[in-house]
Amino acid sequence: MPATEHHSIIIIGAGLSGLFTAWKLQQNKYDAIVLEARDRTGGRILSPQINGNKDGCIDMGPAWVWPEFQPRLQRLLSDIHIELFKQNTNGDMLYEMDANTVERYSDQSSHEMSYRIAGGANKVIKTLQSELPHNSVHLNTRVSSIEKTEPAASAQLQVHAVKDEESIIYSADKIVLALPPRLTKSSISFHPTLPADVLQAWENTPTWMAGHCKIVFIYDKPFWRENNLSGEVFSRQGPLTEIYDGSPADESSYALTSFVGLNAQQRKQMNTEQLLEMCLAQLYRLFGEESKIVKDIQIKDWSLEQYTTTETDLSTTPQHPQYPADMSRTLWNNQIILAGTEVAREHGGYIEGALESAEEALTLLNP
Ligand SMILES: Cc1cc2nc3c(=O)[nH]c(=O)nc-3n(C[C@H](O)[C@H](O)[C@H](O)COP(=O)(O)OP(=O)(O)OC[C@H]3O[C@@H](n4cnc5c(N)ncnc54)[C@H](O)[C@@H]3O)c2cc1C
Structure with missing residues (x-):
């Protein structure tokens, strides 16, 4: 099945980290979209209106x-x-x-x-989203796998997703993973398979407040x-x-x-x-x-919440963890870049960490 859409950058996850990355990229006129599994943006940020x-x-x-x-x-x-x-x-x-x-x-x-x-807190999310180009956030779009079909450093990546129970394929030059590493490991498969130490490091990284x-x-x-x-x-x-x-x-x-x-x-x-x-x-x-x-x-x-929490999160301690500063933030010759608060070096787990990790991802994307 051919890819339905190609974009320079595909961001996976429309939490604060993913949306902030998209917001900054659009200021530099980059061709970027965000794929989001839920039917709403914000991820762990959720502020319903009372009454x-x-x-x-x-x-x-x-x-x-x-x-x-x-x-x-x-x-x-x-x-x-x-x-x-x-x-x-x-x-x-x-x-x-x-x-x-x-x-x-x-x-x-x-x-x-x-x-x-x-x-x-959701006011921040709503404001960032409102300033993105129309149709740049694809809701109800769950990414299931990421594939690199050719070994060349510049080869396009394929992103396989499910939207309204239908398979859909996107292609991209670069991908930003703006979701918790532990969740990425349990819900997205990579072809070729990622090294065991990368997957273990993701599994060992607790998702804050899950x-x-x-x-x-x-x-x-x-x-x-x-x-x-x-x-x-x-x-x-x-x-x-x-x-x-x-x-x-x-x-x-x-x-x-x-x-x-x-x-x-x-x-x-x-x-x-x-x-x-x-x-x-x-x-x-x-x-x-x-x-x-x-x-x-x-x-x-x-x-x-299946798009926040994994089985492992249910059995770990609720204390704020020390997030690993030495985790690799890029894969496949910088074509895949990690964001999301859990990969922030200083403020991991917090809202500030979501922004910090997005800023580092933007530097690695080198826009
Ligand atoms: C109850 C609670 C209280 C908190 N209190 C505070 C606080 O007081 N102060 C503070 O600073 N922080 C607090 N936090 C933490 C804060 O919410 C997070 O640091 C921040 O929201 C993380 O943003 P993020 O973008 O990194 O990740 P997320 O918000 O988790 O975003 C990840 C996104 O990826 C999407 N996604 C997941 N899987 C897929 C897939 N396969 N395909 C496509 N999309 C996918 C998710 O739906 C989600 O939208 C709290 C969190 C919770 C839950």
Whole structure:
């Protein structure tokens, strides 16, 4: 089957890393497209709108950024006119020792330096995408294999993808892999086969936050603020181990955002209703009667996301890993270039890392 389309550069993955790479390339008039398996852009960035168009957005993926240490993000936000606002830390935080003991502390927040993106993190994604040429992001297009048919350094690469259950072949001079290495290893095959040490290095690279579950409880009133609480909680009891004030910048609604402490295997043992019942009981223990008047609940279990998480991610530790600085960023004579936050040398795992890795990929593409 002949290739249906040829492009100089094909980027695989329309997360922040892939979209930022495409955005920079189009500024230099490069012929580049992005292939994305999901029916949406953003990857791990996901900020659904609460209550239709009426209320603001909440972050079900990344929420915090630290501008003091993240120059690339600062630059990008300033270029595309998106503002930051400070994470609410006013008021006391709570420490739940066990189901009967809650301690209250002032001036102990771990988020004094944390900021959030006004309009939700997805605003960055939407803005970058809106500035790309029409039809340069192909959604619902899952890449399954990459092939180099001739040994010549300049030979075209074939990208085999599946779109709406139909096979489709693209050809490209260069490819940017803007997805987690572990996911690349488990979902894309390479012909000729890649060296075993490359595949092992990819398998050994954990995908940051894969397997986590975030729940957001939405309210009409910020009752915790009225009780001089910041909304921030650390709990040794659970099921929610961390809670914070995740209200949108425009305060059109108020939200308590939380991380579930049970791992993916433990969550599988119960249904969503059982999990939410336990979470609401915990909010009642911590915040009292008003926590019951919840307007909406959003839940995102990233362990169920096949375009983020692999089986291996479910069995590894949730601590932030040390990402390997010495991983090879190119394959096949620089025709394949790695991007994605997990290959960033300094800020691996974070939003800043997605931009850092994209910048390195752009240098390697040498546009
Ligand atoms: C719950 C959660 C909380 C987080 N909190 C923070 C935070 O507070 N601060 C912070 O800085 N970072 C945080 N992060 C991490 C942050 O989200 C990531 O660093 C960043 O979004 C990674 O972007 P990326 O483009 O590298 O990868 P991704 O966003 O994973 O993009 C990869 C893209 O590739 C696509 N894809 C996968 N397989 C294929 C295929 N075969 N074919 C085509 N496309 C494919 C995927 O659908 C996806 O769109 C959090 C993440 C999560 C999940």
